[in-house]
Amino acid sequence: MKLLLQHGKLPFAPFSAEKEYDLLLDNGVIEKIGENLPVGGARVLDVNHQTILPGFIDMHCNICDPGYEYWEDIPSVSQSALRGGYTALTCAPNTNPTVDNKTVVEYIVSKSRALSKVHIYPYGSMSIECKGEHLAEMGEMQTAGIVAISDGDQSVENAAFLRNVLRYAKMLHLPVITHCEDRHLSGKGVMNEGLTSLRLGLAGMPKEAEEIIVARNIILAEAVGARLHIAHVSTRGSVELIREAKKRGADITCETSPHYFLLTEEAVDGYTTFAKVNPPLRTQSDMEALLEGIADGTIDVISSSHSPCGRDNKEKTFDVAPYGISSLETAFPLSYTTLVKSGMISMERLMELMSGNPAQILGLEKKGRIAEGMDADFVVMNLDQSYEIDPETFASKAKFSPFAGKTVWGRVAFTVIGGKVME
């Protein structure tokens, strides 16, 4: 049955922010967009002048399933995604077992089909067990459904190995996603190296640890001519390296996450483990550079970097508490409040960052935009009422956030996936 959504705002090109639109959905696809569309035989849903945005696509998400289901699993991450306005997630390969063969890919794909309301697209590990030593069966995993090759946030030490991954992925037309960290430089570090680490007596990870590997990976990708996507960029130096590479015409994209452009290392003060993430939160100057990169197009994607762990696990000494942040339900409101409501960037640009570019990078041709003929994956958003972030209300099993109590705008009213209204 057809569904007609009436009176929605579409505040991005080619639509007019002054007008209200109806969307006619049929068979999971947006059939028609226009003003005052005839109802015909369609079921009508009045969205009441709220904003309709393309469903967000998360390029950096740990679903923890299989292996760490006590931290998060496919049903809970799916519910968390819906609350956050996401209609599609990716899945980092560092599950247990690792997503390094087609059987695990098939498990995730079939379990997602059965239990997830949002689309889940697995990434395949570039190496067996994310160890960076033995190539994984990338081609077979592609047949089973992976949309990219990833290192699973285990930076590859061996440059020759990564070069071969890039060569191989190029043949498969798959993007290669890398976490950038020189593990000798980051050493025993658990936070950014600087004044705060000195004061707290915690071992630091210098920004060079990230930047050296960003530079190396860019050089390798350019030499091979492969598609490289740099995960969670956190430093000014990384932004500058990527900007320069793009100027040269390198086929490189990158992402950052709201905590990197909203928090500094000072969020860790008092040994706040909720702000323990890897890469670590950096400094004011890095935050500013990330915001510049978002505004000028150097940064292509805002991902959530959702990496759940139990709240209990965070109640440990800082050294041993796990890295992680629960961010699917905060990524859009934080980004919208900081970037769009402040006037820094347009809603159109934010939609590129959260939907359009991820779809393009991952080759999801029918997703990421609201247009006739595209998949009917979108989110109806109430942008007019502010609220405080309350981790207790998260659908994710990871009910903590360094942003607890922060006032934000942008609450999901409901989500439509494949033309169906999701609860």
Next chain:
Amino acid sequence: MGFQKDLFGLEELSPEEIRYLLRAADTMKYVLRQKKQKAPHLQGKSVILLFYEPSARGKLSFELAAQHLCANVVDMTGSSKADSVSSLQDMGQLIDQMGADFIILRHGMAGAPKLLAKYVEASVINAGDGYHENPGQALLDLLTIQERKGSFAGLKVAVIGDILHSRLAKSDIWGLTKLGAEVRVSGPPTLVLPEVERLGVQYFYDASEAVRQADVILTTRLEPESLDGLYLPSFDEYKQFFRIDEKRIRLAKPDVIIMHPGPVRKGIEISQGVVNSSSCIINDQMANSVAVRMAMLYVLSSVGGGLL
């Protein structure tokens, strides 16, 4: 006086609070000079020693301090394994159920006292946590300096050696800068983060520059972490550049005092001759050491109301 229930370090204390603790320590020294070295301030209170790292002097000073103040002392060191991180809060809750008033915690991880304090009613006193702070030891240094030099205003203090891995050096720097001393730091750049200058001190590559006209030289212990080849080429090279020896001492004020938390690596951190000289104070401050811990216990015991 804004003392909290717990004492984690000198960073959180105001200059007035540090002075108050030093005055209290002075009073405690008076108690210790009496024939009967007892004061009833902690009568009926219990003090738990929870040391996850070995410590001879630190533990002994706290234990004696608590006993001089008539507290019941329980040493739980034997039952606390260094690797049982997750049990820190279990241990805290257990101690709390026993109705302890103080927990003296030494732990290999920075922030452990703060974490423990979240779970217990008892006052937590940090006896050293990771590379963070060691407030008791630093108060001892401050008390000793005050006795020898009178006042801190304008006092030139050099801190030499491994700052990165020394929690004492950090506590000393907080205390000295808060009390108005001019602090100059020197040590291998592999063992001193450049951000140290943002704590209000000056950093010199050249140890001789740091000790020039110094009233006090604080030397640190080279921690085992620093000796794995990543931080220091060799002891011989360290000696040449950073050892406190006769040559460097001559650049300091004639009445300079040299301090070290002990045990000293003789001939490396400090030359044998200087160690043996009267200006060098190592490990002979047991009376002050106990007095300072008595002051910490006494001051915190009055926070909860009652004893002052």
